[in-house]
Amino acid sequence: MKSFRVSVHIVPRKGLLDPQGKAVADALHTLGFHAVGDVHVGRHLVIETAASDAAAAEGAVREMCSRLLANPVTEDFEIAGVAAS
Amino acid sequence: MKSFRVSVHIVPRKGLLDPQGKAVADALHTLGFHAVGDVHVGRHLVIETAASDAAAAEGAVREMCSRLLANPVTEDFEIAGVAAS
Numbered sequence: 246m247k248s249f250r251v252s253v254h255i256v257p258r259k260g261l262l263d264p265q266g267k268a269v270a271d272a273l274h275t276l277g278f279h280a281v282g283d284v285h286v287g288r289h290l291v292i293e294t295a296a297s298d299a300a301a302a303e304g305a306v307r308e309m310c311s312r313l314l315a316n317p318v319t320e321d322f323e324i325a326g327v328a329a330s
Numbered sequence: 331m332k333s334f335r336v337s338v339h340i341v342p343r344k345g346l347l348d349p350q351g352k353a354v355a356d357a358l359h360t361l362g363f364h365a366v367g368d369v370h371v372g373r374h375l376v377i378e379t380a381a382s383d384a385a386a387a388e389g390a391v392r393e394m395c396s397r398l399l400a401n402p403v404t405e406d407f408e409i410a411g412v413a414a415s
Binding site: 246248254255256266269272273276278280281282283284285286287288289290291292293294295296305308309312313314325 | 331333339340341351354357358361363365366367368369370371372373374375376377378379380381390393394397398399410
């Protein structure tokens with residue numbers, strides 16, 4: 246078993262309202278950043294896990310996302326990277 | 331002016347307590363994912379902004395992070411990517 250660090254992005258589904266992103270965009274406009282358009286706010290997780298190889302680590306993290314970390318109704322997730330650690 | 335999508339990761343500083351990550355790790359253990367070690371939870375932002383080039387877009391987003399998006403006492407940020415959109 247080797248150690249892996251798997252990065253995951255969990256983001257609101259395209260087309261769904263993203264009130265947190267809207268609030269950030271409004272605040273940036275207020276601060277004078279008028280060039281800013283849409284802002285999307287999601288979560289960035291780094292999970293350290295033991296697995297036999299990188300594919301197994303990615304598979305395990307996908308299952309974690311489906312079962313616990315991402316809300317399948319409102320969120321999408323993507324594996325951003327798998328690195329040995 | 332061109333349009334850019336800049337991705338940013340905002341994460342708790344190394345060595346600071348990450349109670350959200352601890353809670354996620356505990357929940358994963360309870361679900362049976364015993365191979366999981368530490369979990370770190372941060373934010374993943376995608377900011378759409380107009381700028382003359384990619385370097386200017388990245389510079390603007392660095393300033394947004396310093397002034398509003400990241401808490402300089404407890405969080406670090408890194409620009410994960412700049413893409414024309």
